[in-house]
Each structure stands twice: as structure tokens, then as C-alpha cells.
Amino acid sequence: MSLHGLLFLSPPFPPPLFYLRSAQKDKPKFLHINSRWRPPFISSLKPTNSIKLPLNAQTSQTPLSKALETLAKLKPFLQTNHQPILLGWLCSSISVFSLSQIIPRIGSFSSNLINIVSISKLRDQCLLLGVFVLVKLVACYWQQAFLWEASLRTVCQMRVFVFETVLEKELGFFEGNDGVSSGDIAYRITAEASDVADTLFALLNTIVPNMLQLFAMGTQMLVISPSLSLISAIMIPFMALVIAYLGEKLRKISKRAHLSIATLAAYLNEVLPAIFFVKANTGELSEHARFQRLAYTDFSRHLAKKKMKALIPQIIQIIYFGVLCVLCVGFLVVSRGSFDGCSMVSFVTSLVFLVEPIQGVGKAYNEFKQGEPAIERLFDLTRMKSKVIEKPDAIYLGHVKGEVKFCDVSFKYADNMPLVLDGLNLTVRAGETIALVGPSGGGKTTLVKLLLRLYEPSSGSILIDNHNIKSIRLESLRRHVGLVSQDTMLFSRTVAENIGYRDLMSNIDMEKVELAAQIANADEFIRTLPEGYRSQIGPRGSLLSGGQKQRLAIARAVYQVSSILVLDEATSALDSKSELLVRQAVERLMENYTVLVIAHRLETILMADRIFLLQNGKLQELSRSTFLAGHHDSLLSAGAAI
């Protein structure tokens, strides 16, 4: 496996809102970069790591405990946004109050209109009615505006929190050891988080206004007929049971729909970046068939979800009105004569207005059940603690000479997997260059991952200048170990931003950028680009040639002023001129750094001070003559890294 995996899900370049874990680890803060747009709430976003989530739930839960657990996850985020929520609810009570004033006024206004009372009285009534209508409309607008702000802000904070947690995960999480593909992660944080915003809005926009209406209409019914109100009230727990049952069904169907769309997104994420390969191998037909299958699965699952959503309100209405009619008719027959027609009309009118909020609550509950899988899947990403943990007393290394020691290092990717490295020992002196060769799958890349502390060794230790890397701050360690990976990971940014990637959050030093480019033999071609160092290089550096990409990657490693460089030499063949330029750049690096090179070219191997063969988890030093005499050919036939 190549180093491609190391950067497979590299963080995207700063979005408008960017969360920085600064050098002072305990003081995270939000920064805004290159963005004119600034959401009004952003200044009040709380640092996300101040949010404490409840512990994850256990298996075998009832729907209610599951719902409560989901709400508990949202609670800390909602609490930080209590202000717009309360303002929204205040507006909703003003709106309900206005409605309660409008309805009787419309009645008396229309009767006055028919009976032609004085014009001035009609005008006053009309004005008052107009004021209440206006207040209701304005309150209704602000209710929705505040509640949308609360929902979207909550989701924005959740996204930042989840992304921060995802970034802190060890590499294994992204390499699929936990079964989550990068496309799936992206889908959860983008589209599914938007679903959560809709769910939150539905909940917040329903609870208080509907409760108020329920209360107002319930009081009116109680005044008209307490016994008939009691009969109607009996229906509520029964209806709650029906709604809960159907809601649980909807949750399961929604979860399947979420999974199918996430699979579709993950598939596209995998196949579109590989379109070059697909076309070169005329794979369009098979990819089309695969996409069609996935799209059809998604279609059928979403259709099932929509049908269920449409069915639920109908079932609720049929049951509610059916049972209520039977009960009311029975009551009227029993209490014949004691209930006049006018009271009956008022009672039924109130009942109709009472059913509306009950249905609203049912709808909101179903929205919640529909959004619950999205919330679960989003927070699932925050589970599983990284095994690579920075010690609280980890030290910051200002300068290192560059001596690297592997002491008895063993490693396997999972308990049920074979050892990739088996009691490996290696000492690289400061300033020395060693070439690592060996058969494909021999563990060369794994060795590098351990040095960068992207994984933890199963046993043994790795030292840099006699400091165990476990006792060094991760940021400091990775600043001292520069990496030029086989698959040069470049981003859709300018040349300067790609070279000065380390300093994107502060100021990129242009002098250093140019110097690094000169060392990497890249300066010349960069100056021929339309805007020089400010030229955009396209997605993944698509506007550059293979050799130019490699030199840019080398320049990036040089820029970071590492003492130790890991070079995973690209296997892709370059034309002889490009190859010479890259080799010259590598030679320059070898003069100033401790270099571990996973070498694929004979010239590079021969440039190294020492050559090591990594095979069956063990390391064996080869003299130049031994290598040339025997191993060169045998390694080539075994598909080795030369």
C-alpha cells in the first residue's frame, strides 16, 4: 500500500468558518479566513470543545429511551442557542394571542357589516382587526426567522464539533478499519446535517405554538362540557401510542433511506476521482450499471419513506375522528336533552382547533423520527476514541538533530491480523540517508506511519533524538518529520498555498516558499505559470504534470523545515528531463536532512548511505554490492519497491 492513504481524507481548505486548535491547546478559537460573508450569529458561536456530550447509549433500547438519548445529544448544542429559541417562542405566543383576538372579531365584524352599524364603528373595528392581523404576520415571520437561526446555528456547531472529532481520529478510522468511507463521512457532515436542521426546526416550530393552541382550545371545551372534554381527552394517550408506533416504523424506514443515499454518495466519491482510470479501462458500462443499481435501491427506499410519511397523518385522522364520533354519539344518546345545539357547535369548533395542534405534534414527532437516523449517524462519527493520544505533559521539541531509532517495534493493524512489523530495530544517524526496499506489502509504508505516529506500535518504541515519540507533542513531531508521499496530494489552491500548507492558518512566508521551490527545482516552471506563485493548480493539482507535482510536494516538505524527511518515491515513470530534475531535488535534500526513502529507482537506492531490506516484518541491512549482486533482480521479480 502506498502513502496515498496518509492523506486520503485531508482536511479541506478553510471554509468560511474555521476552527483552529492553536499552539495553546486549551484555547481553541474560531477564525475567519478570506471570507466576506459572515453569518450574524457566528460571533456568538461557543468553542465546540466546551460542549460535553452524554455517554453513548447501550443496545436494546425502547423507542422512547432512544428518542430521549437523541434529544440528550442535541441538548448541549440547543442550550447554547437558547436565546433565539426563546425569542422564537415569544413571537409564537404573540402570534397565537393575535389569532385568538382575530377569530371572535371577524365574527362580530361580519355581523356588524350585515346589520349595517355606524361607519365609524366599522372603521374602528376594521383598524383593530388590521392591527391584529399585522401583528400576527410580523410575529409569525420573526418566529420562523428566530427558530431557523437556532436550528441552523445548532447544526453549524454540531458540524464543526463532529468535524473536529473526526480530524482527531487516528488514520485507521479513515483507512476503513471501522467501516466508514470518506464519502460517507462527507455525506453525514453535509447532507444529513442539513436534514437535522429541518428536524430541529420542525420540533421547535411546533412544540410551543401547538401547545398554546391546545391549551386555549382545551380550556374552551372544558367550559362548555367537562364530561365530553374528558371523553375527548381519553383519546390523547391512545393517539400518542398510535403515533409512537408509526413513528418507530418511520424511523426504521428513514434509516434505510439514509444508508442508501450515503452509499450512493460514497460510491460517487470513489469513482469520480478515478475517472481517468475508468475511462482508460472502458469501465463506463460497468460503473453505469453499478450506479443504476445503487440509484434504484435509493429510489425504492425513499419512496417507501415518503409513502409512510403520507400514510401516517391519514391513519391518525381516521382513528381519531372515527373513535371520537362513536364516543360522542354514545354520550349524546345517554345525556339526551341536557346538551343544546349551540353548545354542541361551539364544542365541535373547539375540537376541530384542538385536533390541529395534536396533529401538529404528531407531525413534529414523525419529523423527529425521520431525522433521528441522521442525528445518530452524525454522532456515530464522534464515537471510538483514537488510540493515538497526546500525553498532557508531552513536550514541544524546538529543534532536533534528526536521529531516528526503532527499538524492537512490532505492529499489526488489528488483533486478528498478522504482524506487519516483527521486533524491528533500526537506527538512522542524524543527517544520514537510508533507502528502504522490499517486496510490495512488506511494511515500508507502515513503518513511516508509525514514525509519524499515525498508528501506535503494538510493542516497542520509536525515538527521535532519544525522545520517545509518545512523549512529544503530535504537532511538534509532525513538524519535524516531513513527508513527500508517492501520490502527491495537492489541493485546489495556489502554488504558494500548496507549498506553504503548514502556515495556512498564519502567514505564508513568500521568501521561504520561493527558496523551497528553488531547492525542489520547481521555481523555474512556477515562474512560467500565468500568475507565478499565485497560479491556481486545479483540483488535486490537475493543471500540472506528474514531475511538476512531485517537485511541488518536495518544496512543501522543504518549506516546513523538517529535520527528518520521509520520501516515498513515486513509481510513475517520468520523462528523462523531469526525472533528472526530481533526482537533483532529492539529492539536495539528502545533503541537509535525515532521509528515509522508500526507494523505487535504482539511482535513488545507490544515492543512499545505507540500504535496508524490509521483508516478513524484519529488517536486514544490505551492502551495496550484495544488493547489486542478488537482491536487485530477486526484488524486481517479487514486485519490490525498486
Ligand SMILES: Nc1ncnc2c1ncn2[C@@H]1O[C@H](COP(=O)(O)OP(=O)(O)OP(=O)(O)O)[C@@H](O)[C@H]1O
Ligand atoms: N489500514 C490497513 N488496515 C489493514 N491492513 C493494512 C492497512 N494498511 C496496510 N495494510 C497491510 O499491511 C501490510 C503492509 O502494507 P504497507 O502499505 O506497509 O506495505 P508497503 O511495503 O508499503 O507496500 P508497497 O510497496 O506496495 O506500497 C500489507 O499486507 C497491507 O495489506
